[in-house]
Amino acid sequence: xxxxxxxxxxxxxxxxxxxxxxxxxxxxxxxxxxxxxxxxxxxxxxxxxxxxxxxxxxxxxxxxxxxxxxxxxxxxxxxxxxxxxxxxxxxxxxxxxxxxxxxxxxxxxxxxxxxxxxxxxxxxxxxxxxxxxxxxxxxxxxxxxxxxxxxxxxxxxxxxxxxxxxxxxxxxxxxxxxxxxxxxxxxxxxxxxxxxxxxxxxxxxxxxxxxxxxxxxxxxxxxxxxxxxxxxxxxxxxxxxxxxxxxxxxxxxxxxxxxxxxxxxxxxxxxxxxxxxxxxxxxxxxxxxxxxxxxxxxxxxxxxxxxxxxxxxxxxxxxxxxxxxxxxxxxxxxxxxxxxxxxxxxxxxxxxxxxxxxxxxxxxxxxxxxxxxxxxxxxxxxxxxxxxxxxxxxxxxxxxxxxxxxxxxxxxxxxxxxxxxxxxxxxxxxxxxxxxxxxxxxxxxxxxxxxxxxxxxxxxxxxxxxxxxxxxxxxxxxxxxxxxxxxxxxxxxxxxxxxxxxxxxxxxxxxxxxxxxxxxxxxxxxxxxxxxxxxxxxxxxxxxxxxxxxxxxxxxxxxxxxxxxxxxxxxxxxxxxxxxxxxxxxxxxxxxxxxxxxxxxxxxxxxxxxxxxxxxxxxxxxxxxxxxxxxxxxxxxxxxxxxx
Numbered sequence: 001x002x003x004x005x006x007x008x009x010x011x012x013x014x015x016x017x018x019x020x021x022x023x024x025x026x027x028x029x030x031x032x033x034x035x036x037x038x039x040x041x042x043x044x045x046x047x048x049x050x051x052x053x054x055x056x057x058x059x060x061x062x063x064x065x066x067x068x069x070x071x072x073x074x075x076x077x078x079x080x081x082x083x084x085x086x087x088x089x090x091x092x093x094x095x096x097x098x099x100x101x102x103x104x105x106x107x108x109x110x111x112x113x114x115x116x117x118x119x120x121x122x123x124x125x126x127x128x129x130x131x132x133x134x135x136x137x138x139x140x141x142x143x144x145x146x147x148x149x150x151x152x153x154x155x156x157x158x159x160x161x162x163x164x165x166x167x168x169x170x171x172x173x174x175x176x177x178x179x180x181x182x183x184x185x186x187x188x189x190x191x192x193x194x195x196x197x198x199x200x201x202x203x204x205x206x207x208x209x210x211x212x213x214x215x216x217x218x219x220x221x222x223x224x225x226x227x228x229x230x231x232x233x234x235x236x237x238x239x240x241x242x243x244x245x246x247x248x249x250x251x252x253x254x255x256x257x258x259x260x261x262x263x264x265x266x267x268x269x270x271x272x273x274x275x276x277x278x279x280x281x282x283x284x285x286x287x288x289x290x291x292x293x294x295x296x297x298x299x300x301x302x303x304x305x306x307x308x309x310x311x312x313x314x315x316x317x318x319x320x321x322x323x324x325x326x327x328x329x330x331x332x333x334x335x336x337x338x339x340x341x342x343x344x345x346x347x348x349x350x351x352x353x354x355x356x357x358x359x360x361x362x363x364x365x366x367x368x369x370x371x372x373x374x375x376x377x378x379x380x381x382x383x384x385x386x387x388x389x390x391x392x393x394x395x396x397x398x399x400x401x402x403x404x405x406x407x408x409x410x411x412x413x414x415x416x417x418x419x420x421x422x423x424x425x426x427x428x429x430x431x432x433x434x435x436x437x438x439x440x441x442x443x444x445x446x447x448x449x450x451x452x453x454x455x456x457x458x459x460x461x462x463x464x465x466x467x468x469x470x471x472x473x474x475x476x477x478x479x480x481x482x483x484x485x486x487x488x489x490x491x492x493x494x495x496x497x498x499x500x501x502x503x504x505x506x507x508x509x510x511x512x513x514x515x516x517x518x519x520x521x522x523x524x525x526x527x528x529x530x531x532x533x534x535x536x537x538x539x540x541x542x543x544x545x546x547x548x549x550x551x552x553x554x555x556x557x558x559x560x561x562x563x564x565x566x567x568x569x570x571x572x573x574x575x576x577x578x579x580x581x582x583x584x585x586x587x588x589x590x591x592x593x594x595x596x597x598x599x600x601x602x603x604x605x606x607x608x609x610x611x612x613x614x615x616x617x618x619x620x621x622x623x624x625x626x627x628x629x630x631x632x633x634x635x636x637x638x639x640x641x642x643x644x
Contacts, residue, residue: 038128061146069154088151116179140169239265253336382510406466409501411517480533561631
């Protein structure tokens with residue numbers, strides 16, 4: 001009595017070396033290399049196409065499985081019929097095709113029910129496919145599923161179909177299969193049944209010929225569309241013209257989107273409803289596993305995919321190809337239909353369109369980078385306080401700037417919460433700088449303004465016209481907060497502070513306003529408040545001193561004047577410094593200050609006596625009045641004096 005696990009190759013094959021023959025029972029066998037089968041598979045796919053080659057390989061595997069099942073049934077006395085079934089996977093392992101691990105088995109021959117699930121390890125078929133082709137969009141172990149189906153059908157006495165639900169050949173981590181009867185599969189297997197119908201090789205070759213003719217027409221149309229789109233780029237026309245030409249040629253809607261699936265250009269009917277937005281779908285918690293896998297293929301594997309977005313408004317069928325530039329995804333091109341599937345013509349045309357879009361973006365990006373380098377170099381030259389004004393004026397005129405137009409200096413300061421930066425951190429910092437530059441440049445260009453902007457390792461700085469700020473109809477600080485809200489998402493470990501200078505009336509004085517913004521950043525650090533946007537105008541007359549001295553020096557001066565008062569308030573949770581500030585602001589008017597602070601006259605007198613004791617000075621002394629006022633203002637600017 002035999003079990004499947006007990007079978008070894010010597011039990012199966014009879015070697016007659018003198019005659020050059022090997023037999024399985026009375027059937028002659030041959031030993032062939034996996035590489036030879038891989039080349040045969042490659043040639044079949046090249047001659048017949050993937051679908052026709054799949055049918056050929058499935059039927060070959062099916063017939064092999066049927067024959068092996070019949071031979072093995074007669075060769076051994078099995079301990080039970082189930083062992084005869086399990087001998088099929090064992091044959092795969094013994095002959096080197098694959099190691100088959102059975103994970104679930106539920107078979108009832110009398111009832112005609114069948115469920116067989118397992119994993120194929122080291123599939124020769126998947127390995128050979130990847131030697132000659134990239135990852136396919138479907139499973140590729142055609143011979144193995146055919147063999148398993150043929151063997152199992154012979155065992156059960158009715159048709160069993162195996163389906164490979166995961167496959168290394170399409171990018172999965174393993175090859176996993178499921179086998180069920182046709183009835184148990186239901187509609188799920190209908191499209192696969194055609195692979196098991198017998199067809200002559202003559203018919204196959206005839207179909208291959210027709211397919212080649214169709215491919216010729218497809219390539220001809222694809223080349224024609226590619227030529228049209230290339231001319232559009234050479235003529236300097238934009239993405240809207242590209243989308244229109246592609247849509248008219250293929251008679252469908254077209255969408256060109258950025259990497260975040262924001263619409264850049266479109267043709268015909270392109271829904272902007274959130275339910276038809278891939279961007280909205282990606283943020284949704286309702287994203288199905290199959291949908292997520294498809295999007296991963298598009299974004300991570302950079303494959304063209306066919307995707308359907310469904311809602312109560314109907315369906316939107318999309319064929320989507322990534323636009324690859326400098327080995328990065330710069331966007332996506334989609335063909336859109338309400339009904340019907342996409343054919344090979346659309347796939348070829350779309351992928352060529354994606355290539356042309358990449359060329360267009362490359363030209364556009366190169367132009368922008370060249371212009372930006374010129375402008376950035378000019379802005380960097382303005383940082384030299386000794387630069388020749390006549391030379392700068394000439395350069396500004398050449399680039400279309402009026403040097404006397406009022407501007408603000410926007411200084412974006414990047415800070416990391418890590419002392420040592422990794423390569424990934426440096427890339428994040430570079431990416432954030434690029435995001436800031438792109439955002440500011442685009443906003444200004446859309447409003448019809450030129451943009452002078454440049455960068456350092458941890459800074460991006462730009463001149464922003466006062467007219468542009470007024471057009472935003474937002475307070476200056478609120479507009480700055482809006483900008484930061486657009487750029488600081490998804491940038492872990494990096495903090496951005498935006499300092500905005502006072503109005504600069506002459507661009508050639510950029511150096512002074514840049515220094516002003518830098519000092520404002522320094523003050524923000526000393527304040528140690530979580531402020532993302534700081535204005536130089538908030539510094540008041542202390543800002544004048546900041547241009548001459550470091551904030552730390554001013555803090556030292558203020559502390560030398562009012563340090564004891566400051567420490568007393570902090571230790572006792574008192575308000576003596578606040579009282580002194582309002583007392584000085586109200587020209588030493590006792591009653592007015594008491595009313596303002598809502599305290600009694602006696603309470604006010606007590607506070608003043610305590611202040612005099614701590615400071616050991618006369619607040620009325622005119623020689624000390626200016627120093628006292630200045631120290632109070634410095635504490636106020638540095639955030640160490642709260643008046644609320």
